Amino acid sequence: MTAKELKNLAAQVRRTDTALRQLAGRLDLSDTDKKALVKAAMVLSNSGRKLGAQATRAKREEQARDTAIAKATLEAKASMAGWPVETTLDKVALCIGGQLESNLRHDLQNGQTDLAWSLDYWAKQARQDIPAEAAWLSVRDGKPVNELMALAREQLEQIRTRPGTIALAERWQAGMEAQVAVTGETSRG
16 A cells, blocks of 8 residues: 555544544443444554554655655666767667657658657657666666666667668658658748
């Protein structure tokens, strides 16, 4: 359970504890029934305290995890700063490495009106997604983020040399050149 869920459950338990104590005091019940309600309220009271403590621990753990992910993300972005993203092949490979290949194919097939902008957009998205994913995995698995980014860099180099990546980059380059040619003719005409 998350810290919020634990906190909500603890509050619900405390409300039920209070309700049972009030019922025991207000209803016309036998002593045995009143004692049973009070005993149940005591059990809930103890459980509520334990849940409150669990919620506090969970909240601290969640905050520590979030802080660790933020720090690892910054480290991952710093290690990614030197990655090449200049040519169409670089950008297409980066997008494929960032799990955005379907977006590239969709924009290319559906005749995106500005392919250069679209490719830059998806490359920028991949530059955000790859470090975030590496940071999350680093914190989850307890591995150094620089090690994970080095693996991602190796995978990117492999992706860049695949025939399918090269073919997709060539299609993107041809599409962008065709758009520039049409734009140039339109402005002259």
